[in-house]
Amino acid sequence: MTDLDDAVRAVASVPRLLVALDFDGVLAPIVNVPSEARPLPESAAALGALATLSDTVVALVSGRGLADLAAVSGFGSPIRMIGSHGGEFDDGAAVLDDAQRERLDAVVAELEELVGGEPGVVLEHKPAGVAVHVRNAPPEVASRVIDAVGTGPAARDGVEATPGKAVVDLSVVQINKGAALDVLRERIEADAVLFAGDDVTDETAFARLRPGDVGVKVGPGDTAAEHRVDGPLDVAKLLKGLLAARTGR
Structure with missing residues (x-):
């Protein structure tokens, strides 16, 4: 069993869990036409099942606009959506003066x-x-x-x-995924967070993780995350493992 397997099993056991993930390059392979991106079926199924578990909140945290994120992901309630790097929450879009x-x-x-x-x-x-x-x-x-x-x-x-x-x-507003993750964590009173991302914009979220949280960098590049996987196929495997551990806790 790898260190990541151990971390996933540990985070799966907390009373209230937030599972937050970037979309492109994490749930969905990178494609040349952004509107054609779709989550891998295995990841979509695992996320959908996780979102139905008690005291388990699943959220997508993406740089895409909120409407675009909903369209390409195919997800809806109870999976939460945060778009524009935290500029849009699904319970109220960003309002400009x-x-x-x-x-x-x-x-x-x-x-x-x-x-x-x-x-x-x-x-x-x-x-x-x-x-x-x-x-x-x-x-x-x-x-x-x-x-x-x-x-x-x-x-x-x-x-x-x-x-x-x-x-x-x-x-034109000051936003980043790390701040968005903090807001969501506090709103749902999560005991721990699992966050996975592949882009440099996800580093603000990795930097906000706390002891007991799990950060997973997807793909190459410098990162503050403690764990790394190669690509979306590995994320699907991770999510299925998390689902099994969370279901059997």
């Missing part, structure tokens, strides 16, 4: 001018911000666009920039 709305409109206008005509670059509009996706752009275009975003709209006062894998998220 007049100054933030004006700032967001200016950022969107600047981005549309900046990326207009750039091949493979896509803007994803969110209630509190906008994401610039360059996964399908030629490398030289991707580099040029990310640099221009960083020195342009991302440098505006009141704009929070969150770089990820082939994407940079701009928000």
Whole structure:
């Protein structure tokens, strides 16, 4: 039995458990067209079963907008949804004041001018911000666009920039997955958290984990997580193990 197996069995035994996961690259393999991403059936089945257990809360914590996350994941209640890196909770989307709305409109206008005509670059509009996706752009275009975003709209006062894998998220409110995880933990009074993520944006969540929690980095890269698996297939196996341990506790 591996250290991760031991950790999963231990966290499965707590009275009230929060299971929180990023979506892309964790539950769903990374695809070139984001709207075509779907969770692996094994992971979807395990998550659905976990969410029906007593004192067990399952949540997706993603950089996607809340509506987009619900559409691609196929999940609904009782599985919780947190979108836009914590900018949107499923019990109430982010609300902007007049100054933030004006700032967001200016950022969107600047981005549309900046990326207009750039091949493979896509803007994803969110209630509190906008994401610039360059996964399908030629490398030289991707580099040029990310640099221009960083020195342009991302440098505006009141704009929070969150770089990820082939994407940079701009928000007019201060948000991150770690803060969102803290909020959700307190709201549901969880005794422990299992969190899995693959992106640099998930590091804020790993940094907020406490003794008794379990953090799982999916894929390569530096991380604050104590455990690592290779990809979504391993996450499916992990979730099935967690379900078996939680059911038999």
